[in-house]
Amino acid sequence: xxxxxxxxxxxxxxxxxxxxxxxxxxxxxxxxxxxxxxxxxxxxxxxxxxxxxxxxxxxxxxxxxxxxxxxxxxx
Numbered sequence: 652x653x654x655x656x657x658x659x660x661x662x663x664x665x666x667x668x669x670x671x672x673x674x675x676x677x678x679x680x681x682x683x684x685x686x687x688x689x690x691x692x693x694x695x696x697x698x699x700x701x702x703x704x705x706x707x708x709x710x711x712x713x714x715x716x717x718x719x720x721x722x723x724x725x726x
Contacts, residue, residue: 655665686697710716 653668657663657665
């Protein structure tokens with residue numbers, strides 16, 4: 652679950668939403684979680700179905716592009 656919290660005057664939940672959903676496994680046919688959480692809780696790995704809506708974009712020398720974009724945003 653994902654939740655939006657308010658901290659004042661007391662901690663309370665403002666809204667809730669499902670962050671991840673289980674999907675049918677094509678091999679076993681059973682519904683299984685398509686995500687996992689790192690032991691230290693710092694990361695979540697989530698699998699999603701391939702989609703043509705999100706094309707693969709490869710940016711060679713992305714560090715240079717990042718530096719250029721940061722420099723131009725500071726002007």
